Amino acid sequence: xxxxxxxxxxxxxxxxxxxxxxxxxxxxxxxxxxxxxxxxxxxxxxxxxxxxxxxxxxxxxxxxxxxxxxxxxxxxxxxxxxxxxxxxxxxxxxxxxxxxxxxxxxxxxxxxxxxxxxxxxxxxxxxxxxxxxxxxxxxxxxxxxxxxxxxxxxxxxxxxxxxxxxxxxxxxxxxxxxxxxxxxxxxxxxxxxxxxxxxxxxxxxxxxxxxxxxxxxxxxxxxxxxxxxxxxxxxxxxxxxxxxxxxxxxxxxxxxxxxxxxxxxxxxxxxxxxxxxxxxxxxxxxxxxxxxxxxxxxxxxxxxxxxxxxxxxxxxxxxxxxxxxxxxxxxxxxxxxxxxx
Numbered sequence: 001x002x003x004x005x006x007x008x009x010x011x012x013x014x015x016x017x018x019x020x021x022x023x024x025x026x027x028x029x030x031x032x033x034x035x036x037x038x039x040x041x042x043x044x045x046x047x048x049x050x051x052x053x054x055x056x057x058x059x060x061x062x063x064x065x066x067x068x069x070x071x072x073x074x075x076x077x078x079x080x081x082x083x084x085x086x087x088x089x090x091x092x093x094x095x096x097x098x099x100x101x102x103x104x105x106x107x108x109x110x111x112x113x114x115x116x117x118x119x120x121x122x123x124x125x126x127x128x129x130x131x132x133x134x135x136x137x138x139x140x141x142x143x144x145x146x147x148x149x150x151x152x153x154x155x156x157x158x159x160x161x162x163x164x165x166x167x168x169x170x171x172x173x174x175x176x177x178x179x180x181x182x183x184x185x186x187x188x189x190x191x192x193x194x195x196x197x198x199x200x201x202x203x204x205x206x207x208x209x210x211x212x213x214x215x216x217x218x219x220x221x222x223x224x225x226x227x228x229x230x231x232x233x234x235x236x237x238x239x240x241x242x243x244x245x246x247x248x249x250x251x252x253x254x255x256x257x258x259x260x261x262x263x264x265x266x267x268x269x270x271x272x273x274x275x276x277x278x279x280x281x282x283x284x285x286x287x288x289x290x291x292x293x294x295x296x297x298x299x300x301x302x303x304x305x306x307x308x309x310x311x312x313x314x315x316x317x318x319x320x321x322x323x324x325x326x327x328x329x330x331x332x333x334x335x336x337x338x339x340x341x
Contacts, residue, residue, distance in 0.1 A: 001032045001033070001095045001096065001297075002029070002032065002033045002034070002035065002092070002093045002094050002095050002168075002270050003022075003026060003032050003033070003034050003035070003094065003095065003096050003097070003098060003146060003294070003297055004034075004035050004036070004037055004089065004092070004094040004096070004097045004098070005019055005023075005034060005035070005037065005045065005052060005068065005098045005100070006024060006036070006040060006041065006068060006097070006098075006099055006100065007019070007037050007040065007066040007068045007069070007070050007100045007101060007105075007124070007139065007141060008040035008041055008070055008071065008072070008099065008100070008101035008102075008104065008105030008108075008123070009040065009063045009070060009072060009101045009102045009103075009104055009105045009125070010070070010075075010102070010126070010274060011064070011066055011070050011139035011274050011275075012066075012124050012125065012126055012137070012160070012274060013064045013065075013126075013137070013138050013141040013142075013233065013274070013275075013276065013277065013278035013279070013282055014124070014137035014138050014141070014278040014282040014283065014286035015061060015065065015066040015070075015124065015286070016057075016060035016061070016063045016064070016065070016066060016067055016284035017045075017061050017070075017137070017215045017278065017282075017283050017287050017290065018100050018122055018124075018132060018137070018286045018287070018289055018290040018293070019036070019052070019057055019060060019066070019067065019068065019100075019322060020057045020058075020060040020061060020287070020290065020291065021286070021287045021288075021289070021290025021291045021294075022034070022098060022290040022291075022293055022294045023052050023053065023054060023056075023057045024054060024057065025290070025291050025294050025295070026294045026297075026298075027053065027054050028054075029093040029264065029298075029305050030294070030298050032294075032297075032298075034051075034052035034053065035049050035051065035092055035094060036049060036050045036051070036052045036067070036068045037049055037068065037097075038050060038068055038069045039068070039069040039070060039071040039073070040069070040070045040071040040072065040073050040101070040105065041071070041073040041074065041075050041085070041105070041108055041235070042071050042073040043068070044075075044084075044085045044088050044089060044097070045073065045075055045081060045085055045088070045311065046084075046088075047088040047091065047092070047094065050067075050068070052206050055067065056155075061283055061287070062277045062278070062283070063277070064274075064275055064276045064277055064278065065252070065275070072104065072105075073106065074104070075108060076108065076111065082112065082115060085112065085117070085160045086115075086116075086117065086156045086320040089117070089302040092181075093136070095118065096118040096119070096120065096121050096166075096297045096302065097109075097112075097117060097118065097119050098119075098121075098122060098293050098294070098297065099118075099119055099120070099121050099122070099126050100121075100122040100124050101121075102123070102124055102127075102130060103125070103129070103130060103321075103322050103325070104127035105124075106121045106130070106305065106318060106321045106322055107322045107340065109121050109318060110303075110318045110319045110321075110322060111300060112148040113254060113302060113303040113318060114303075116238055118297075119181055119302055119303065119318065120291070120297050120301070120302060120304055120305070120306070120318075121293075121304070121306070121318045121321060121331050122289050122293050122298045122305070122306055123136045123289070123305060123306070123307065123321060124136055124137060124138060125138065125139070126138040126139050126141070126169060126175050126176065126274060127139070127169060127170055127171065127176065127205075128173065128175040128176070128326070129172065129173035129175065129317070129325050129326050129327065130321050130322075130326060131320060131321055131322065131325065131326045132305070132307055132320040132321055132326075133305075133307035133308050133309070133316075133321070134242050134307075134308045134310065135285065135308050137278065137282040137285045137286040138274075138278070139175065139176070139281060139282075140278075140279045140281040140282050140285075141174050141273075141276070141277075141278045141279045141282050142168075142169065142274070143176055143179045143180050143183070144275040144279055145272060145273050145276070146166065146168050146176060146184070146218075146269055146273060147180050147183045147184045148265065149166060149272075150166055150180060150181075150183075150185070150186065150216060150218065151184060151215060152185030152336035153166060153185075153216060153267060154185070154214075156215060157214035157215070157216055157314040158213065158214045158265070160214070161209075161214055161262075161263070162214055162262075162263045162265055163205055163214065163215045163216075163217065163253070163260075163262055163263065163264040164214070164215070164216050164217070164251050164264070164266075164267065165216075165217045165218075165219060165249045165252055165255055165256075165264060165266045165267070166180075166184075166186075166216065166217070166218045166219070166249070166266075166267050166269065167219050167220075167221055167248060167249030167266060167267070167268040167269065167270075168180060168219070168220055168221065168273065169220070169221055169269070169270070169274075170191065170192060170220030170221055170222055170223075171191065171192070171220075171221065171222040172192050172222055173191075173193070173220075173222075173325055173326065173327045173328060174189070174190075174191025174192050174193055174222075174223070174327075174328050174329065174333075175328060176220065177189050177190065177191050177219060177220040178191060178328055178333065178336060179220050180218055180331065181218035181336065182335075182336045182339070183265060184216065184218065185216070185339070186216050186217060186339075187204050187205065187215035187217055187340065187341065188201060188204045188215075188217055188218075188340040189206045189217075189218045189219075189332065189333075189336055189340075190217065190218070190219040190220065190223040190252075191220050191328055192220055192222035192223050192224065192327075193224055193327050193328050193330070193333070194330065194333060195223075195224050195225060195226045195228070196223060196224075196225055196226065197225075197226050198225050198226075198252075198255050198259070199259075199300055201217065201256070202256060202259045202260050203256075203341070204217075204340050205217075205232065205256055205260055205262060206262075207341040208341060209262065218247060219249055219252060221248060221249075222248075223248055224248075225285050236248065236268055243269075249266035249267075249268055249270075252264075252266070253265060253266045258340035269326070270326045285308065288308075288313050289306050289308075289313065291305050291313075292306040292315070296315055301315060303318050303319075304316065304317065304318055305317070305318045305320075305321050307321075
């Protein structure tokens, strides 16, 4: 059997660990051949490939990013895209495809499976918002990077008596903000799921100054004020219809200065959260996902995604990964609110 592998969407710590595990087990236990498709769905669309074997996947465990490259290509927005993918898979002798990605990549994989392509999915997103899996690899690394930044900002905030705002990723789900803010001792945490009151935020800021500590506010990029709108970079959309988010942290800093008279500054972590070596947790989770994904291929169990349920890796319908977003439970947010102000 010949198996294709691709990585789509935003890059993420742990992608290479998945590729390594798929190839290592596939070659050693099943004697399969592998081919890597470059740059997400652009690879099978245009026949862009690189060889994958044990030697080419050595040393990948601690390496961030993806050796296959990635993109946000949507074949269903390209005329004849599905037919091109099927033709290129056939031309390369590919019997099955493992797609590693988030909501958009796995959404394409689900549609392709319904059209006769043998696909197995592996969930990937630093936002941790994919449905039907407890965690996705990359999330733990992103949180740890954000926490390190928050720890460093505490000292400079106190030295200059400033309010510092840390803007983290999270378009519709505030998992990174919630975990990083709780672990980093934030004055308050603002997430997309719960529109925030600017008056209440300013009250938290004033309360923190009264204790002789400088406030640190953690805000997800998709957070919105009550009676306000999501702040975007511009009106352009990507191939999956997503707007580019940017600016909520700076908007909040300006409002805090205007309302409280206290100096405020913003640090936007942005793509720093995606880069670098994965944490031990993400290396292990990504490796386990890869091992179970190639086993699903061997079993002919297509149209499935590997998922973490508790401590077990299980198979779920690929379609369930994208049927809804996994968002922060208000009860979890309420736990964090105890520490606000």
